[in-house]
Amino acid sequence: MRELEELRREIDELDRKLLEIINKRAQIVLQIRNWKIKNNYPIFDPSREKELLERLVKENQGPLDEKAIIGIFKTIMSYLRALEKDIEVLYLGPEGSFTHQAAVKFFGEGVKFKPLLLVEDIFKSLEEGSEYAVVPIENSLEGTVGSTMDLLAVTTKKVIGEVYLDVRHSLISSEDSMNKVKRVYSHPQALAQCKRWLRQNLPNVQEIPTSSTSFAAKIVKEEKESAAIASNFAAEVFGLNILAENIQDSWNNKTRFLVLGKDIPKPTGKDKTSIIFSVKHQAGALYRALRPLHDFGLNMTLIQSRPVPAKPFEYRFFVDFQGHIWDEKVSQALERVKEECIDFKILGSYPEANDF
Numbered sequence: 001m002r003e004l005e006e007l008r009r010e011i012d013e014l015d016r017k018l019l020e021i022i023n024k025r026a027q028i029v030l031q032i033r034n035w036k037i038k039n040n041y042p043i044f045d046p047s048r049e050k051e052l053l054e055r056l057v058k059e060n061q062g063p064l065d066e067k068a069i070i071g072i073f074k075t076i077m078s079y080l081r082a083l084e085k086d087i088e089v090l091y092l093g094p095e096g097s098f099t100h101q102a103a104v105k106f107f108g109e110g111v112k113f114k115p116l117l118l119v120e121d122i123f124k125s126l127e128e129g130s131e132y133a134v135v136p137i138e139n140s141l142e143g144t145v146g147s148t149m150d151l152l153a154v155t156t157k158k159v160i161g162e163v164y165l166d167v168r169h170s171l172i173s174s175e176d177s178m179n180k181v182k183r184v185y186s187h188p189q190a191l192a193q194c195k196r197w198l199r200q201n202l203p204n205v206q207e208i209p210t211s212s213t214s215f216a217a218k219i220v221k222e223e224k225e226s227a228a229i230a231s232n233f234a235a236e237v238f239g240l241n242i243l244a245e246n247i248q249d250s251w252n253n254k255t256r257f258l259v260l261g262k263d264i265p266k267p268t269g270k271d272k273t274s275i276i277f278s279v280k281h282q283a284g285a286l287y288r289a290l291r292p293l294h295d296f297g298l299n300m301t302l303i304q305s306r307p308v309p310a311k312p313f314e315y316r317f318f319v320d321f322q323g324h325i326w327d328e329k330v331s332q333a334l335e336r337v338k339e340e341c342i343d344f345k346i347l348g349s350y351p352e353a354n355d356f
């Protein structure tokens with residue numbers, strides 16, 4: 001037992017040093033805050049945070065892995081950032097939703113999260129002064145989220161980041177065994193995505209559709225003999241047992257979320273730009289609008305058309321490509337794109353997620 005005591009004493013000593021170092025870091029962050037206020041510079045700087053995480057991952061010698069390094073330092077930065085300013089982040093709720101999980105992944109735990117139940121309400125609140133929000137934009141199985149795209153077209157806020165999340169479903173419940181489950185609640189898409197597993201493992205349960213996976217989690221918190229299909233994150237938020245993990249039929253289910261804010265982050269060298277535009281109803285108009293991207297060697301990562309509201313069968317196009325609007329070749333290419341468009345708007349430039 002002497003050995004354990006000795007090792008723990010060493011840990012106690014290291015923790016004391018860690019505490020001191022973290023508080024020293026906090027003091028420097030507070031000085032940065034004063035500088036930022038004086039120079040009217042945004043407190044939250046996603047480009048700097050990404051650079052810092054990437055450097056630490058590169059310098060890391062282990063035994064901690066990349067995921068652990070990112071998790072630890074993101075949490076530290078998130079809480080120290082809170083010393084600089086109270087940040088409130090809106091997300092598409094309810095609590096425990098995949099968008100909630102994406103928001104935590106991007107901002108860390110140290111901010112105040114506020115769920116809203118409609119994408120429309122999020123954009124309205126942003127126009128009324130809310131600073132940050134996270135909204136879903138596309139899912140690898142279901143396609144793009146039309147309401148988000150339509151609201152991006154009119155918002156005065158900017159896209160300042162993106163988050164990817166693997167959609168993994170679990171069977172979660174306040175029961176402790178699958179044998180007791182007679183009803184399974186979830187969003188119809190999640191029920192459909194777990195069809196095979198349900199048929200094989202719970203063939204006789206009643207399937208009940210809900211408006212979201214997290215609402216299903218909320219129901220089963222109170223209801224006996226029932227379970228929800230939702231994320232492990234929802235299980236954690238609602239204090240439920242995970243009865244089975246990864247029950248989805250496909251592993252290729254990813255959702256991409258956009259982070260909205262006021263200030264375009266500075267270039268990191270690996271950025272994306274999102275634009276929206278409409279072109280005349282003419283042969284080759286879309287081709288001419290996109291050609292400058294090709295001419296300047298810019299790699300397009302998304303193109304999606306959406307009907308223009310109040311103009312039946314007219315379309316506008318959402319395009320994402322790699323590069324930052326402050327890059328010379330991006331600004332030159334966009335000048336040329338603009339010449340070919342009726343309407344043109346830059347939605348934002350932001351650090352590309354390389355799964356951070």
Ligand SMILES: O=C(O)C(=O)C[C@]1(C(=O)O)C=C[C@@H](O)C=C1
Pocket residue numbers: 029032033043044045046048049052076077080081084
């Ligand atoms: O470097 C800054 O700008 C800081 O405010 C410090 C810090 C950090 O903790 O490292 C915190 C918040 C910013 O989003 C970026 C980095």
